[in-house]
């Protein structure tokens with residue numbers, strides 16, 4: 001079977017939703033704004049904190065206590081203008097949850113997901129697949145991480161997605177950035193990789209790339225895993241986000257952080 005033609009979205013016409021304006025979303029957003037993505041929507045319900053300033057590179061000390069989504073949206077607009085691009089931005093002071101997903105994805109061409117816990121990553125992965133929106137996801141813990149360019153085609157020949165890579169929401173001892181911490185430059189690398197993968201998808205590149213980064217030895221590896229035949233999106237087994245359990249038996253991480 002020949003692959004279906006990929007849609008090319010001119011950058012100036014593209015709307016990208018950044019889920020989370022943290023250590024991944026800040027560097028990814030910078031590159032996308034400077035590259036001339038026409039519209040950037042930032043969803044985050046947190047405030048700027050002093051302990052994160054080294055890796056959340058859109059914020060200044062004078063922003064402490066301000067809503068991250070609002071500060072990021074204003075800064076991304078400036079960054080685009082500094083490079084000669086009229087980037088329109090929008091702040092959404094809310095988390096990406098099953099009940100907010102549809103409104104946040106309305107009119108969006110691509111999602112860049114940079115939350116710090118697995119339940120949120122799975123909500124975004126499923127919502128994007130159901131809405132037909134490609135998503136670039138990433139995660140980083142301590143010295144390493146990964147970035148995935150996931151497509152949005154469901155069914156037997158579905159595109160590689162987060163559920164192909166992780167199968168289930170990791171629970172119990174699974175490390176998260178929130179619990180284990182992360183080395184600042186490592187998330188910077190992965191956020192930049194997310195921007196690179198996002199620009200590729202908007203330019204019509206095929207999804208399905210999974211990057212691995214190991215920061216202690218500076219190793220970067222690109223893989224193209226085969227989508228799992230047993231993935232729920234291959235079987236179209238997920239139709240309703242509200243019916244899916246996203247927080248595991250022993251994982252008490254709050255959804256959406």
Ligand SMILES: [Zn+2]
Nearest residue numbers: 161163164231
């Ligand atoms: Zn899958």
